[in-house]
Amino acid sequence: MIKVGIVGGTGYTGVELLRLLAMHPHVEVTAITSRSEAGVRVSDMYPNLRGHYDTLAFSEPDAKQLGRLDAVFFATPHGVAHALASELLDQGTRVIDLSADFRLRDADEWAQWYGQPHGAPALLGEAVYGLPEMHREQIKTARLVAVPGCYPTAVQLGYLPLLEAGLVDAGRLIADCKSGVTGAGRGAKVGSLLAEASESMKAYGASGHRHLPEIRQGLTDIQAGAVSLTFVPHLTPMIRGIHATLYSTLIEAPGDLQTLFERRYAGEPCVDVMPPGSHPETRSVKGTNTCRIAVHRPENSDTVVVLSVIDNLVKGASGQAVQNLNLMFGYDEATGLSAPAVMP
Numbered sequence: 218m219i220k221v222g223i224v225g226g227t228g229y230t231g232v233e234l235l236r237l238l239a240m241h242p243h244v245e246v247t248a249i250t251s252r253s254e255a256g257v258r259v260s261d262m263y264p265n266l267r268g269h270y271d272t273l274a275f276s277e278p279d280a281k282q283l284g285r286l287d288a289v290f291f292a293t294p295h296g297v298a299h300a301l302a303s304e305l306l307d308q309g310t311r312v313i314d315l316s317a318d319f320r321l322r323d324a325d326e327w328a329q330w331y332g333q334p335h336g337a338p339a340l341l342g343e344a345v346y347g348l349p350e351m352h353r354e355q356i357k358t359a360r361l362v363a364v365p366g367c368y369p370t371a372v373q374l375g376y377l378p379l380l381e382a383g384l385v386d387a388g389r390l391i392a393d394c395k396s397g398v399t400g401a402g403r404g405a406k407v408g409s410l411l412a413e414a415s416e417s418m419k420a421y422g423a424s425g426h427r428h429l430p431e432i433r434q435g436l437t438d439i440q441a442g443a444v445s446l447t448f449v450p451h452l453t454p455m456i457r458g459i460h461a462t463l464y465s466t467l468i469e470a471p472g473d474l475q476t477l478f479e480r481r482y483a484g485e486p487c488v489d490v491m492p493p494g495s496h497p498e499t500r501s502v503k504g505t506n507t508c509r510i511a512v513h514r515p516e517n518s519d520t521v522v523v524l525s526v527i528d529n530l531v532k533g534a535s536g537q538a539v540q541n542l543n544l545m546f547g548y549d550e551a552t553g554l555s556a557p558a559v560m561p
């Protein structure tokens with residue numbers, strides 16, 4: 218049994234970590250922080266957790282206390298892990314960061330997209346990008362893992378087999394993506410109000426979103442060369458879910474694309490390649506750590522369309538964080554992550 222802590226336990230990804238870890242046989246959550254709710258019992262704030270965490274209460278973040286644990290998750294806004302990670306690593310605690318603090322390798326690029334200087338550039342060399350389907354071996358020995366963003370997870374997993382095989386033009390990729398409103402976090406925002414977000418849909422960040430450099434960095438690693446990507450996110454009236462429609466143009470005779478995807482993801486516990494002709498639904502992955510993918514080639518043309526769906530709070534954040542923890546501590550990768558989605 219390992220002891221873990223969560224910094225930022227009142228947000229959507231923090232409470233999702235609690236829900237998932239309640240089913241984990243090897244993990245005990247012994248510390249959870251919130252500055253605004255310090256002293257409040259977790260099960261009083263989140264009654265769905267009654268019977269699981271009845272004695273655990275929120276407390277102020279305390280680096281000394283957190284540094285006594287085996288691992289700490291950061292489920293906090295950008296910049297918070299910069300300030301605390303080094304102190305925890307020095308005490309021997311492994312850090313799994315759900316924010317974007319250590320996702321980009323270039324501190325200047327991070328500063329440009331996140332509007333503040335990078336607070337811990339000395340740690341960038343050792344941070345491992347926590348996409349298990351690409352970096353499984355490095356994750357196993359990592360002290361510091363940067364959990365990928367929600368859109369970047371769905372987009373990279375969708376393009377991965379095509380780019381690895383060198384089948385498509387990496388200079389002409391288009392990712393048309395939709396997110397549920399929990400992607401915007403739990404903090405009050407006008408755009409997340411029921412009357413604003415329901416029965417409507419809108420694009421945002423069309424001329425530049427902070428996930429663009431992260432996706433580009435990941436796809437460039439896969440492709441081993443420059444990538445040009447158009448990425449347009451949309452806010453949709455659902456609570457959870459990411460739906461990515463990914464376009465690319467063939468430059469090689471593709472062979473059987475279905476077989477390519479099935480072979481690439483054979484044995485991957487958290488990626489499901491659907492049968493030919495499928496259209497995966499976000500609700501089929503709700504609450505699960507699964508990325509469900511379908512590949513299409515409309516009218517046998519040179520265009521490939523990949524459909525990739527995840528739950529933004531699970532494979533797009535907290536579930537992927539637990540998948541990383543499992544790898545870092547030598548547990549079966551899917552431990553605590555195998556429950557199917559609730560339907561309907």
Ligand SMILES: NC(=O)C1=CN([C@@H]2O[C@H](COP(=O)(O)OP(=O)(O)OC[C@H]3O[C@@H](n4cnc5c(N)ncnc54)[C@H](OP(=O)(O)O)[C@@H]3O)[C@@H](O)[C@H]2O)C=CC1
Nearest residue numbers: 225226227228229230251252253292293316400402403534
């Ligand atoms: N929502 C999503 O779908 C996804 C989110 N992420 C990332 O995960 C992180 C958390 O997201 P989410 O749960 O949505 O965020 P929320 O806004 O819902 O929650 C943020 C949490 O962080 C705490 N917090 C805020 N500021 C500080 C601070 N300075 N020091 C310590 N704790 C702080 C808050 O509690 P308090 O203020 O009381 O301390 C709260 O518990 C973000 O970086 C987000 O970008 C990643 C992938 C998907």
Ligand SMILES: CC(=O)N[C@@H](CCC(=O)OP(=O)(O)O)C(=O)O
Nearest residue numbers: 316317366367396397398400401
């Ligand atoms: C709907 C919505 O607002 N989504 C968020 C992305 C989700 C998120 O939290 O971003 P990280 O994965 O980088 O942490 C956004 O577009 O900023």
